[in-house]
Structure formats: structure tokens, C-alpha cells
Amino acid sequence: MLIERADVIVTSPGRNFVTLKITTDDGVIGYGDGTLNGRELAVAGYLTDHVVPLLTGRDAHAIEDTWQYLYRGAYWRRGPVTMAAIAAVDTALWDIKAKVAGLPLYQLLGGASRERCLVYGHASGTDIPELFDSVRRHLDEGFRAIRIQTGVPGLDSVYGVASSAAASVGGAGSNTRYDYEPARRSALPAEETWDTRAYLRHVPSVFEAVRGEFGDDIALLHDAHHRLTPIQAAKLGKSLEPYDLFWLEDVTPAENQEALRWVRHHTTTPLAIGEVFNSVWDYQHLIREQLIDYVRSPITHAGGITSVRRIMDYAAMYQIKSGMHGPTDVSPVGLAAAVHLGLALHNFGIQEYMVHSEQTREVFGPAYEFAHGGLRPGEEPGLGVHLDEDLAATYPYERAYLPVNRLRDGTVHDW
Ligand code: KDG
Ligand code: MG
Numbered sequence: 517m518l519i520e521r522a523d524v525i526v527t528s529p530g531r532n533f534v535t536l537k538i539t540t541d542d543g544v545i546g547y548g549d550g551t552l553n554g555r556e557l558a559v560a561g562y563l564t565d566h567v568v569p570l571l572t573g574r575d576a577h578a579i580e581d582t583w584q585y586l587y588r589g590a591y592w593r594r595g596p597v598t599m600a601a602i603a604a605v606d607t608a609l610w611d612i613k614a615k616v617a618g619l620p621l622y623q624l625l626g627g628a629s630r631e632r633c634l635v636y637g638h639a640s641g642t643d644i645p646e647l648f649d650s651v652r653r654h655l656d657e658g659f660r661a662i663r664i665q666t667g668v669p670g671l672d673s674v675y676g677v678a679s680s681a682a683a684s685v686g687g688a689g690s691n692t693r694y695d696y697e698p699a700r701r702s703a704l705p706a707e708e709t710w711d712t713r714a715y716l717r718h719v720p721s722v723f724e725a726v727r728g729e730f731g732d733d734i735a736l737l738h739d740a741h742h743r744l745t746p747i748q749a750a751k752l753g754k755s756l757e758p759y760d761l762f763w764l765e766d767v768t769p770a771e772n773q774e775a776l777r778w779v780r781h782h783t784t785t786p787l788a789i790g791e792v793f794n795s796v797w798d799y800q801h802l803i804r805e806q807l808i809d810y811v812r813s814p815i816t817h818a819g820g821i822t823s824v825r826r827i828m829d830y831a832a833m834y835q836i837k838s839g840m841h842g843p844t845d846v847s848p849v850g851l852a853a854a855v856h857l858g859l860a861l862h863n864f865g866i867q868e869y870m871v872h873s874e875q876t877r878e879v880f881g882p883a884y885e886f887a888h889g890g891l892r893p894g895e896e897p898g899l900g901v902h903l904d905e906d907l908a909a910t911y912p913y914e915r916a917y918l919p920v921n922r923l924r925d926g927t928v929h930d931w
Pocket of ligand 2: 739741765766791
């Protein structure tokens with residue numbers, strides 16, 4: 517079975533997505549997600565100009581060989597654009613293989629290791645009462661694990677905190693968004709002011725309040741978005757120990773693996789990192805030296821199912837689990853792939869689940885279902901996504917960016 521053609525589909529049903537559609541000479545269609553938030557057209561161009569012309573005529577079943585051909589063959593290795601493009605090809609080929617086998621993809625990855633993938637939702641509020649409302653809504657919807665982000669006194673807006681209007685409506689099954697949307701449509705990125713000392717003073721009191729109100733049973737998570745130095749991160753981890761977090765995420769800028777050693781030496785709060793990593797090499801020391809507890813790489817940004825499974829097999833030797841990135845900028849195709857792999861992985865930990873907008877779900881038609889705090893991928897052959905191309909074509913690309921952080925003195929700060 518040969519690849520007959522590959523098409524890059526860019527659509528923006530509320531936000532931008534890059535999807536690769538591969539068609540075989542038998543007419544089997546597979547989809548892969550290559551969305552890279554704020555840099556979507558770079559991946560679309562990489563695919564269209566440099567990858568699609570190489571795919572025609574290749575054996576659609578030779579997934580590993582195609583992965584190595586695109587990774588090693590290009591000479592230029594790794595990087596988010598390259599690895600998102602490879603991920604799109606890899607995922608589409610797995611979708612095709614599973615459709616040909618007549619099996620849901622997780623069956624080809626080893627079969628189910630569990631009934632469903634535990635997920636965490638995003639609760640946020642500009643203040644404590646708003647945050648409590650958001651936590652309550654998540655609990656009512658059945659979430660058992662919840663990420664907690666709040667406004668910080670003295671800061672106008674904080675990334676990851678939904679505006680009051682957005683936070684007060686909707687839910688996992690409703691038509692209205694209740695999560696924040698990471699990217700904003702605009703010609704230039706918005707700029708936000710950041711103050712690390714104010715943040716470090718405030719966060720422990722938020723977790724104390726949440727534990728006081730909701731008790732010890734919910735799994736609580738927090739994302740520091742790479743903004744701290746190692747010693748600040750160590751201080752935060754220590755100060756959160758009484759509140760028994762499921763994880764503390766991205767405490768330091770992720771490119772310096774050594775930083776995590778300092779954090780680790782000072783705190784027993786579990787650490788998650790890697791949503792900006794795109795290959796197993798980014799985890800080389802972190803995994804071998806057991807400096808983290810959860811791997812955050814999503815299939816969409818780290819070379820696809822083939823290479824994320826490779827990372828997770830390496831991590832399994834050190835009791836490190838998965839915690840794949842799942843914001844709205846991972847498309848339903850990428851999320852479906854994560855849920856199939858998560859169901860099969862022995863060392864699955866948790867899956868991030870930010871609910872896509874109704875528009876997005878209409879375009880992609882995902883088969884996965886949320887119930888009892890977890891996601892199941894569905895039983896139809898392949899990934900279980902049904903892209904409506906006509907509808908997708910009615911949502912043209914719109915420029916959008918993540919916000920940029922500046923300290924009070926005007927310096928551009930880490931994420
Ligand atoms: O595109 C970047 C966002 O997806 C990211 O900032 C969201 O940190 C994030 C998370 O954990 O979902
Ligand atoms: Mg994050």
C-alpha cells in the first residue's frame with residue numbers, strides 16, 4: 517500500500533490548527549496533527565515544501581523507516597518545527613495502519629492497560645472565590661484532577677487564568693468555553709507584566725485555601741511556566757509540600773536540564789517538565805538521573821507516536837510516568853493520538869485535557885469521550901477523528917500569538 521498524496525490543511529475554528537492528511541493508493545485516509553502555537557505556518561511550509569514531495573510513492577506501512585528517513589535524512593535534527601512536521605506524518609501513518617487493521621489504534625500499541633486515561637482540567641480564577649467556583653464546576657463535571665492557577669495581587673493579568681466572563685460559564689460538555697485560550701488573535705503578541713516575588717508569596721496561600729475548602733482527595737497540579745530560577749523553584753516546591761501536589765510543572769526554563777537537580781535536592785514535590793521538548797535527547801539526563809517524575813511532551817510536538825513511545829519506554833526504566841501536554845493548541849487529532857497511546861502505555865500517569873471549543877469539535881469530529889474523570893479513545897478503527905474539510909475551509913488562518921512576559925523594569929522574562 518503506497519502513499520498517493522499528502523495534503524496540508526490549515527484551519528482556524530476559533531484557533532489555528534495544522535493537519536496533515538495522507539491518502540493511500542487504496543483510498544485509506546490518515547490524519548496527523550502538526551500544530552505549533554503561534555508558528556503554525558512554519559510547520560505548514562516545512563510540510564508542504566520539504567516533506568509532502570518525499571512522501572508520494574512510499575510504503576504507507578513503513579512507519580519506522582519513514583520516521584528515520586525524515587529525521588536522519590534531513591541532516592538538520594530536532595527542533596519544534598521539524599518535529600511537529602514529523603509528528604504529523606507519523607500520526608497519520610499510524611491512523612492508516614490501524615484503519616487497515618480494522619482496529620482502534622491503541623490495540624496496535626499493545627492494547628489497553630487501563631479502562632480510561634485519567635485527565636486533569638484547568639481551574640482558574642482572578643481571586644479565590646472565582647477559583648473556588650471553577651474548582652466546583654470541574655468536580656461537578658467529574659474531574660478528579662485539577663490544575664490550579666490564580667491571579668496574583670498587584671498583577672493585572674496572569675497567563676493561564678481565564679477572564680471572569682469566560683470562567684463563569686460553560687463546562688466539559690457545554691457550548692461555551694470555560695478554559696483560557698493560550699493564544700490571542702492579534703498582529704503583535706500581547707505583553708504582560710510579571711513579578712516573581714509577588715507570585716511566590718501568593719501561591720502557597722492559594723493551595724492552603726483550596727485544600728481547606730475541598731479536602732485532600734482531589735489531585736492538584738500547578739504550572740509555573742518556566743519563570744523561576746532554580747533556587748526560587750526549590751523554594752516554591754518546599755512551600756507547597758504541605759498541600760501534597762500531584763505535580764509542579766515547568767518550574768525553570770526547560771532547556772537547562774541541570775537546573776532540575778537543584779530543585780530536586782530541595783523538595784519532594786513531584787516535578788513535571790517537557791512540553792517544549794521535542795526529542796528523547798532533551799530528557800537524556802532528566803530521566804537517567806531521575807530528576808523529574810512526569811514527561812510532558814505531547815505527540816504533536818515530539819515527533820509523533822513512534823518517538824513519544826520511545827521516550828516513555830526509556831522513562832519506564834526509572835519509574836517516570838507520562839503527563840502529555842494537552843492544551844487547546846494540540847488539536848483533537850493530537851489529543852486522540854495521546855489518548856490511544858496513554859491507554860496502552862504501562863507507565864501512563866495523567867493526560868492534560870483542555871476542552872476544545874464547539875467549533876473545533878465540529879470540524880474534527882473526535883470520537884474520544886470524557887467520563888468519570890477520564891478519556892476513552894472510542895472503538896472505531898484508527899484514531900477516531902472525522903475531519904470535515906468543507907467546514908474547515910470556512911475558517912481561514914488568523915494570525916495569533918502567545919503573550920510575552922516583561923518584568924516591572926521592562927526586561928523580557930521567561931515564560
Ligand atoms: O502553546 C503553549 C500553551 O499550550 C502552553 O503555555 C499551555 O503551559 C501550558 C499547559 O500546560 O497547558
Ligand atoms: Mg504548561
